[in-house]
Amino acid sequence: MEVIELQNILSIVDKVDVVTAMETGFVQYSNGNTNVPPVAELLFENPPGDVHIKYGYIKNADYYCIKIASGFYENPKHGIPSSQGMMMLFNQKTGQPVALLKDEGHLTDIRTAAAGALAAKYFAPKKINAIGIIGTGTQARLQLEYLKEITPCRKVWVWGRSHENVSKYIEAMGESFDFHRAPDTEQLAAHCNLIVTTTPSTVPVLAATDIRPGTHITAMGSDTSSKQELDSNILHIADLIISDSISQSKSRGEVFQARKAGKILDEKVVELGTAIQNGHMHRTSDDQISVVDLTGVAVQDIIISEAVYSNYMKNKE
Numbered sequence: 001m002e003v004i005e006l007q008n009i010l011s012i013v014d015k016v017d018v019v020t021a022m023e024t025g026f027v028q029y030s031n032g033n034t035n036v037p038p039v040a041e042l043l044f045e046n047p048p049g050d051v052h053i054k055y056g057y058i059k060n061a062d063y064y065c066i067k068i069a070s071g072f073y074e075n076p077k078h079g080i081p082s083s084q085g086m087m088m089l090f091n092q093k094t095g096q097p098v099a100l101l102k103d104e105g106h107l108t109d110i111r112t113a114a115a116g117a118l119a120a121k122y123f124a125p126k127k128i129n130a131i132g133i134i135g136t137g138t139q140a141r142l143q144l145e146y147l148k149e150i151t152p153c154r155k156v157w158v159w160g161r162s163h164e165n166v167s168k169y170i171e172a173m174g175e176s177f178d179f180h181r182a183p184d185t186e187q188l189a190a191h192c193n194l195i196v197t198t199t200p201s202t203v204p205v206l207a208a209t210d211i212r213p214g215t216h217i218t219a220m221g222s223d224t225s226s227k228q229e230l231d232s233n234i235l236h237i238a239d240l241i242i243s244d245s246i247s248q249s250k251s252r253g254e255v256f257q258a259r260k261a262g263k264i265l266d267e268k269v270v271e272l273g274t275a276i277q278n279g280h281m282h283r284t285s286d287d288q289i290s291v292v293d294l295t296g297v298a299v300q301d302i303i304i305s306e307a308v309y310s311n312y313m314k315n316k317e
Contacts (some may be wrong), residue, residue: 001096001097001104002098003098004308004312005163009308010106012315013106013233013240015134015204018110019114019292020253021114022118022303022308024275025297025300025302025303026300027273027298028273029271029299030070030271031275033058034302035056035059036056036297036299038251039052039053039054040053041053041224043226048146048238049072049073050223050265051068051069052069053068054069054296054301056298056302060207061092061306062092062093062306063089063090064089064092065087065088065089065090065305067086067087068085068088069105070083070084071083071105071310073200075316083105083108085104086100086101086103086104087101088100088101089101089292089306090148091213099312106185107304108301109138109142111301111303112220113142113295113301114146115220116146117149117150117273118220119178119216119218120283122275122287123240123242124193125151125193125214125216125283127293128153128194129153129192130155130157130193131151131153131155131196132145132156132158132194132195132196132285133157133158133159133196133295134159134185134188135169135197135199135242136158136169137198137226139198140158140169140293141169141172145173147196150265151194151235154176154177155178155180156179157178157179157182157187157191157192158182158188159188161184169237180191183203186207186210187208189211189212193215193216194215194216194258195215195217195288196219197217197219197295198220201227201229202226202227202228204228204231207232208236209233209238212232214286215290217230217289217290217292218291219253219293222253222257224254225252228254230257230258230291233263235264236263238289238291239288239290240291241255241264241270241291242292242293243293243295244271244293244295248295248300249269253293254293255293261297
């Protein structure tokens with residue numbers, strides 16, 4: 001069994017077209033070509049954290065994948081990244097372990113950011129006036145980095161829970177963007193027609209009354225049954241609601257919260273892989289409001305771990 005350390009993983013994944021890989025994975029998933037059981041999870045209160053175990057395989061492929069990823073949100077106070085974890089690949093025909101990817105949660109972060117870029121590629125307005133980032137952590141950085149490949153827009157409004165966190169975020173991102181500090185999410189929404197929410201919040205951080213016509217929102221923080229970043233009325237007024245996984249949206253994410261609140265009907269939600277393949281499910285005007293709800297699907301882990309492993313083996317030859 002190959003043990004692939006973080007340094008190797010990061011050097012390899014930089015050479016992988018992760019956005020295209022995610023597109024392939026979501027299409028396979030929505031077309032029924034995968035076996036992805038429900039997410040297993042452990043939730044902690046003191047300190048707050050959650051551990052997700054995702055696993056599955058693409059039919060007739062070489063491997064199956066088991067991924068363990070955690071988020072412990074007080075870690076940065078101790079100089080430790082909030083995301084941790086690893087991915088394991090096994091031979092799909094024999095069950096033999098093939099590789100242990102000691103990614104420390106980085107591959108989960110990268111594949112999530114790539115999914116956000118994919119969402120913007122297909123559902124954001126053609127002309128993006130400004131990008132709004134809600135949150136200041138790792139995902140807030142990566143989402144913006146991956147959006148650079150999707151849009152030429154470099155005007156960014158940022159909102160975080162503290163002035164210090166926003167300052168650190170802007171400094172970390174360098175000079176590639178024209179940053180503006182948003183005093184609140186209302187002001188952020190007033191200036192931006194592409195908004196990405198990246199927090200572990202359990203109460204809405206974005207209100208429906210603040211959303212302008214033509215806005216696209218990618219919500220990726222609500223990956224458990226208790227988390228919620230969007231006022232459910234946002235989904236009620238949205239013209240397009242896209243979920244990365246219809247089955248997962250029954251127990252987690254913004255779609256789950258909106259359905260529980262009686263704000264949307266099941267038939268209003270379309271799965272990401274299905275919507276990608278059907279042009280009539282894309283925007284028909286730049287006045288529409290669209291929401292993509294990303295809860296994270298195991299097929300993303302399968303795709304990215306296989307890509308890293310195959311490139312690692314090629315480099316060894």
